[in-house]
Amino acid sequence: MSKNSKFDWIGKSWTQVGGLAKAKGETVYADDLFLPRMLYAKMLGSPHAHALIKNIDVSRALEMPGVIAAITGKDLPIPYGILPVTQDETALCVDKVRMVGDPVAAVAAIDEETAEAALEEIEVEYEPLPSIISIEDALAEEKVQIHQYAAQGNVHKKVSLEFGDTESGFSKADHIRQELFYYEGSTHLPLEQHAAVAQMGANNRLTLWSSTQTPHYVHRTLSKVLEMPASQIRVIATPVGGGFGGKTDPFQHEIVACKLAMLTGRPVKLTLTREEVFYTHRGRHPVLMWVKAGIKSDGLITALHFRNFLDGGAYGSYGVASTFYTGALQTVTYPIGNYKFEAMRVFTNKAPCGPKRGHGTPQPRFAMEVLLDKFAEDLGVDPAELRLRHLVPGNSRTVNHLTVTTNGLGECIRKAAQVSEFNKKRRKSPQGKGVGLACSAYLSGAGLPIYWNKMPHSGVQIKIDRGGGVTVFCGSVDIGQGSDSILAGIVAEELGIHIQNIIIVTADTDLTPVDLGSYSSRVTLMTGNAAIAAVKPLREQILSAASDVLKIEVEDLTIKNEKILLKNGSRELAAFVEAVQWAESKFGTLGSVGSYTPPRHGGDYKGAGVGPSPNYSYSACVAEVNCDSESGYYSVEKIWIAHDIGQAINEKLVIGQVEGSVYMGLGEAMMEEQVYRPGKSDIGGLHKNPSMLDYKSPTSLDMPEIETILVETNDPEGPYGAKEAGQGPLLPVMPAIANAIYNAVGVRVDEVPITPDKIYKGLQNIKSEKKQKNWLPGRIGPTTFPNVEFPEPIHVDPPC
Amino acid sequence: MLRLPPFEYYTPQNITEAVSLKARFGEDAMYSAGGTDLYPNMKRKQCTPNTLIGLNELKELSLINIDDDGISLGSGISLNEVANHPEIQKLYPALSKAASLVSAPQLRNMGTIGGNLCLDTRCTYYNQTYPWRKALGFCLKKDGDICWVARSSPVCLAISSSDCAPVAVALNAEFHLTGENGQRITAAEEFYLNDGISFLNKTHDELLVSIRIPSHEGWLMGYKKLRRRDSIDFPVLSVATALHLDKAGVCKNARIVLGAVASCPQRALQAETLLKGEKPNAELIETSAIAAAKLAKPMDNTDMTLGYRKKMAANFVKEAINEALGQ
Amino acid sequence: MKQLLTLKINDEKHEFWVSIHKTLLEVLREDLHLTGTKHGCELGECGACTVLINGEPILSCLILPIEVQGKEIMTIEGLAHSEKHGTDCKPHPLQTAFAQQGASQCGYCSPGMLMTAKALLDKYSNPDRERIREAISGNICRCTGYAKIIEAVEQAAKSNTKLPQHT
Numbered sequence A: 001m002s003k004n005s006k007f008d009w010i011g012k013s014w015t016q017v018g019g020l021a022k023a024k025g026e027t028v029y030a031d032d033l034f035l036p037r038m039l040y041a042k043m044l045g046s047p048h049a050h051a052l053i054k055n056i057d058v059s060r061a062l063e064m065p066g067v068i069a070a071i072t073g074k075d076l077p078i079p080y081g082i083l084p085v086t087q088d089e090t091a092l093c094v095d096k097v098r099m100v101g102d103p104v105a106a107v108a109a110i111d112e113e114t115a116e117a118a119l120e121e122i123e124v125e126y127e128p129l130p131s132i133i134s135i136e137d138a139l140a141e142e143k144v145q146i147h148q149y150a151a152q153g154n155v156h157k158k159v160s161l162e163f164g165d166t167e168s169g170f171s172k173a174d175h176i177r178q179e180l181f182y183y184e185g186s187t188h189l190p191l192e193q194h195a196a197v198a199q200m201g202a203n204n205r206l207t208l209w210s211s212t213q214t215p216h217y218v219h220r221t222l223s224k225v226l227e228m229p230a231s232q233i234r235v236i237a238t239p240v241g242g243g244f245g246g247k248t249d250p251f252q253h254e255i256v257a258c259k260l261a262m263l264t265g266r267p268v269k270l271t272l273t274r275e276e277v278f279y280t281h282r283g284r285h286p287v288l289m290w291v292k293a294g295i296k297s298d299g300l301i302t303a304l305h306f307r308n309f310l311d312g313g314a315y316g317s318y319g320v321a322s323t324f325y326t327g328a329l330q331t332v333t334y335p336i337g338n339y340k341f342e343a344m345r346v347f348t349n350k351a352p353c354g355p356k357r358g359h360g361t362p363q364p365r366f367a368m369e370v371l372l373d374k375f376a377e378d379l380g381v382d383p384a385e386l387r388l389r390h391l392v393p394g395n396s397r398t399v400n401h402l403t404v405t406t407n408g409l410g411e412c413i414r415k416a417a418q419v420s421e422f423n424k425k426r427r428k429s430p431q432g433k434g435v436g437l438a439c440s441a442y443l444s445g446a447g448l449p450i451y452w453n454k455m456p457h458s459g460v461q462i463k464i465d466r467g468g469g470v471t472v473f474c475g476s477v478d479i480g481q482g483s484d485s486i487l488a489g490i491v492a493e494e495l496g497i498h499i500q501n502i503i504i505v506t507a508d509t510d511l512t513p514v515d516l517g518s519y520s521s522r523v524t525l526m527t528g529n530a531a532i533a534a535v536k537p538l539r540e541q542i543l544s545a546a547s548d549v550l551k552i553e554v555e556d557l558t559i560k561n562e563k564i565l566l567k568n569g570s571r572e573l574a575a576f577v578e579a580v581q582w583a584e585s586k587f588g589t590l591g592s593v594g595s596y597t598p599p600r601h602g603g604d605y606k607g608a609g610v611g612p613s614p615n616y617s618y619s620a621c622v623a624e625v626n627c628d629s630e631s632g633y634y635s636v637e638k639i640w641i642a643h644d645i646g647q648a649i650n651e652k653l654v655i656g657q658v659e660g661s662v663y664m665g666l667g668e669a670m671m672e673e674q675v676y677r678p679g680k681s682d683i684g685g686l687h688k689n690p691s692m693l694d695y696k697s698p699t700s701l702d703m704p705e706i707e708t709i710l711v712e713t714n715d716p717e718g719p720y721g722a723k724e725a726g727q728g729p730l731l732p733v734m735p736a737i738a739n740a741i742y743n744a745v746g747v748r749v750d751e752v753p754i755t756p757d758k759i760y761k762g763l764q765n766i767k768s769e770k771k772q773k774n775w776l777p778g779r780i781g782p783t784t785f786p787n788v789e790f791p792e793p794i795h796v797d798p799p800c
Numbered sequence B: 001m002l003r004l005p006p007f008e009y010y011t012p013q014n015i016t017e018a019v020s021l022k023a024r025f026g027e028d029a030m031y032s033a034g035g036t037d038l039y040p041n042m043k044r045k046q047c048t049p050n051t052l053i054g055l056n057e058l059k060e061l062s063l064i065n066i067d068d069d070g071i072s073l074g075s076g077i078s079l080n081e082v083a084n085h086p087e088i089q090k091l092y093p094a095l096s097k098a099a100s101l102v103s104a105p106q107l108r109n110m111g112t113i114g115g116n117l118c119l120d121t122r123c124t125y126y127n128q129t130y131p132w133r134k135a136l137g138f139c140l141k142k143d144g145d146i147c148w149v150a151r152s153s154p155v156c157l158a159i160s161s162s163d164c165a166p167v168a169v170a171l172n173a174e175f176h177l178t179g180e181n182g183q184r185i186t187a188a189e190e191f192y193l194n195d196g197i198s199f200l201n202k203t204h205d206e207l208l209v210s211i212r213i214p215s216h217e218g219w220l221m222g223y224k225k226l227r228r229r230d231s232i233d234f235p236v237l238s239v240a241t242a243l244h245l246d247k248a249g250v251c252k253n254a255r256i257v258l259g260a261v262a263s264c265p266q267r268a269l270q271a272e273t274l275l276k277g278e279k280p281n282a283e284l285i286e287t288s289a290i291a292a293a294k295l296a297k298p299m300d301n302t303d304m305t306l307g308y309r310k311k312m313a314a315n316f317v318k319e320a321i322n323e324a325l326g327q
Numbered sequence C: 001m002k003q004l005l006t007l008k009i010n011d012e013k014h015e016f017w018v019s020i021h022k023t024l025l026e027v028l029r030e031d032l033h034l035t036g037t038k039h040g041c042e043l044g045e046c047g048a049c050t051v052l053i054n055g056e057p058i059l060s061c062l063i064l065p066i067e068v069q070g071k072e073i074m075t076i077e078g079l080a081h082s083e084k085h086g087t088d089c090k091p092h093p094l095q096t097a098f099a100q101q102g103a104s105q106c107g108y109c110s111p112g113m114l115m116t117a118k119a120l121l122d123k124y125s126n127p128d129r130e131r132i133r134e135a136i137s138g139n140i141c142r143c144t145g146y147a148k149i150i151e152a153v154e155q156a157a158k159s160n161t162k163l164p165q166h167t
């Protein structure tokens, strides 16, 4: 970890911007807004998983005292969706509901209680349709379609790509394994329930305050659905009380609040209940995976073939991207000679899946890392050693045309293994104790925007006040990941001033230049680079003016600690604020803009848009578990995680991101499940555990100690060399735990979550030595795989 | 935001007043102690009493009395008090442990021992919001006529999920009740019924005033609780044990009670008989545990798979016996 | 049915008419606009709504104002003023420590977490990790994995009120 003396702020641990306000309860989240004459809205959700809407009658609700307005799908018929190719949602269902909880009508009333009571008075006539709850159902059902635009039946998206020649790759392999894995769905569970407040101003401008990670996309959607020029809509992202990808789509409640505000002329607040948040979802796709991998005796992967089925839920959301992400980053993690990737996303009558921390990557990562553990055992090699033998070289291109600039995985593995004493513990752990290792790679921001355009991905604007205060405007949203701190740290570093003198104004479409949003781990890299671009000219202006006044060459001057200094000495020549005034006298009002557009690299095959990123972060994780060899009950004792951060901007915040990722990974590994009641009719499609009691999020007593090691590779693409930290470190946690369980008690759980009852089952069948057909005793996981034809793959030659 | 349905609230100043209010308003009124079970249930409209009778002002309910013959606990004592009371920790470690494992610290500051012992039974089809239950179709326990856990079942199979109830049964506690028709004392074991709807053997107006636990000098005891997380979660299986050994280590008396496997705590009489008159060694403990576990006929209506909870029963009985024996 | 209630919140008396079935959480946020107290479930399952009643942490989503009349209610808004630092309005050492350690990421659990931690430190001036973990085990945090929160509580315990405000 560098305490790089070159910098005043970068790489240090300073107090998070806004941290004290949060600790004082002063931060105003969307639900904390109370406007004069504000109304409260509620939406009526469907009780059916799949049904036609025959009729909706809101008249009785409207007659209730205190009810001001009621709307249905007919009032908001224009479809939208986060991806241009899947505009398949409406704010309120128009003629059909596709999942339990799908909203069909909404009311605004003088208080929330009245609004809720009014929902009971809305009469809806449904004609139930058979519901499709599983991947298997979706593949089998041809006639009943959830969406008519599906590729076929209920298959939303099919992908078939081949890079290089996998057949010849397999023929060169010394060992081949074919395996099945399953990864259960899970949800973000932000502690803050989604909330939005809308207001139609007297000047006919609409303002929406919303807990969103992507105000820019919400802005575009509102303009489309409400048929209003975007210039008359202002979207303000309030501080987000937990996002993790769950507040990245434009949502029904946002549109409904706006529509009701327009109809009533009064501010309208709509806050989701916890149960509605579970149905809003957009979380981890359940994925069933078939993997075939071939390796040389030295561990080199000669060929890899993945076939994935994604359970997409009722709508498209980010699903097309998610589908590609279940394949794209394998090659970035380890060198893979030849790679075939097939995937299919199906529609089901459940809450739509989308981007949850790690977007599409944890599932195949889990499969691959467990598979490598099995290979290591086959070859009698230490799992860390096996991985270290072949690393993706820096400045290289992968077989699927992704550019890797720097790769710190080797150092991550070595350090994580060393501090955890992985090698020793793995070989000599007492019965019930075990360690497991796994690795991962992740992108620092998607190389391409969600809708095709050539504009920057991030913009930053800076103005300097005569009093020395520096205001930074940026469209980015601080969702707790610390993006405001990153902006402030970078501007402070470049201007040589104190962070306290920097004011951050973010996420307001009236005030701030567009930033695409807080998703895909893009913010530090992209807003960071934009901030550097914006602040550099200001620094030059200030120094140039100072040079004029002080009669010292610009080259000899610098700014540090709010002072203009001689570069080679520390003599104080002027205060920063004085120099600012000189600069304003010389150049006029001080302001500048900077923007960032990622380099355009990556292949040009269909699907090449998913995967490219300016740089990739790497992580290696070691988990130590203690598992009761009778009951299968286990605890995770400790997690060591080494993360290639490129360069930490704020060390403490980076470690916080790593720890948070480990937490969420641990929850997925051990207990979290977004699951629904099965069945075609009556009880199918109901969420099984839509509460914070029944959906298990680990408590402080379930969390092990985490030891974080930061590895710095100083990447040329990142600001000061930085890479992402918010998502990558989640990825290796689940497989590390699976591998540790195997090391502890000899049970292979090839699926997530890894629950005590599964381990218990494995222990039982090891004891009984019952031969499972085709599977080793003690292996728990899927045993069947749908037999479905994939299209002939698009063949892509490896880059030369 | 989930909200409470409207009601009227009374704050009686003594037991007589509380009971007569309850008698006056009948089944539409409910006692509210800590409210930590009642209010969530009301927010989910599992019950919608139009009158609440708050018990907070009843000083009699917060008394603790310790004498040579045992201890009397007012029903209004908070779970944290039960968990942290040094005398209870010393004399009835299983009780303080059970209380300390209820939910989380804040809730233990609010929740009372009385409320815990009168806790509503639980079921994954029942502890859901009103829209959820309406979408599914209401069940026997509230507003409906089918049991979703076992569709042919004529009775509700909701689970007794109180941490302290099995311990109260294992420690042979007596419950002191006051109702419209006067006072009554009942054995804990008789207080619970194996019926998810009528799970308490008392009339609606009867107020649980105090819990009397006889002296257990010379007894050893243990409590084990199975749940997914180490905090917040209800038990999905629990075992309370109380053993009385003589100087030679022969078991003179034993009480073993399983929680969260039926609609009321289940006493493992067969296992108790096996242990009595014997010196418990590993083998005997194992056999008794297996015998006790036969009582566990869990249904698929709480967290963790039913098979696993059933399998774990023997394990947990064994561990709870060992915990009592200090091994 | 509305009733006139008097509550003592953060050392101030508030007298107001309120529907008897509104929880303390609702009254704090909606009637008194003390929005520092958060909510994540309203069923006692997350700890976000924790406030102090007579110094003990409780869940404001499961208690009625009428049940806490005459008691000392403290919310996050009162934490900074809860310790005597004369007339200035310095943050409580826990608040400073949370900010410095990065114990608030999204910050949504922070008010509840801080009130719980305050009650802990009032009882044990120097709690060990196990005790801290146990004390906050009813407060779900989805962001931090609790590590920085535990470190912040330790820092606050050590700092005995005289901390620099910025590093």
Ligand SMILES: Cc1cc2nc3c(=O)[nH]c(=O)nc-3n(C[C@H](O)[C@H](O)[C@H](O)COP(=O)(O)OP(=O)(O)OC[C@H]3O[C@@H](n4cnc5c(N)ncnc54)[C@H](O)[C@@H]3O)c2cc1C
Residues within 6 Å of the ligand: A693, B030, B031, B032, B033, B034, B035, B036, B037, B038, B039, B040, B055, B075, B076, B079, B101, B102, B103, B104, B107, B110, B111, B112, B113, B114, B115, B116, B117, B118, B119, B120, B161, B162, B163, B164, B206, B207, B208, B209, B232, B233, B234, B235, C043, C044, C045
């Ligand atoms: C998230 C969460 C987790 C929980 N986890 C657990 C757990 O792990 N273990 C566990 O055992 N419980 C758990 N509980 C349930 C509950 O909080 C506790 O059991 C608590 O002790 C109940 O006490 P109370 O005083 O709050 O009861 P109340 O809610 O006030 O009352 C419960 C019931 O008992 C009746 N009642 C109360 N007092 C009397 C009396 N004196 N005489 C007659 N009837 C009375 C009430 O009318 C009501 O029907 C949990 C609750 C929540 C919300």
Ligand code: SF4
Residues within 6 Å of the ligand: B122, B123, B124, B125, B126, B139, B140, B141, B142, B146, B147, B148, B149, B150, B155, B156, B157, B158, B196, B301
């Ligand atoms: S056991 Fe059956 S009747 Fe009882 S609550 Fe559950 S579903 Fe309803």
Ligand code: FES
Residues within 6 Å of the ligand: C038, C039, C040, C041, C042, C043, C044, C045, C046, C047, C048, C049, C050, C059, C060, C061, C062
């Ligand atoms: S809001 Fe009170 S515990 Fe969740």
Ligand code: FES
Residues within 6 Å of the ligand: A191, A241, A242, A480, C103, C104, C105, C106, C107, C108, C109, C110, C140, C141, C142, C143, C144
């Ligand atoms: S900081 Fe976000 S929930 Fe704790």
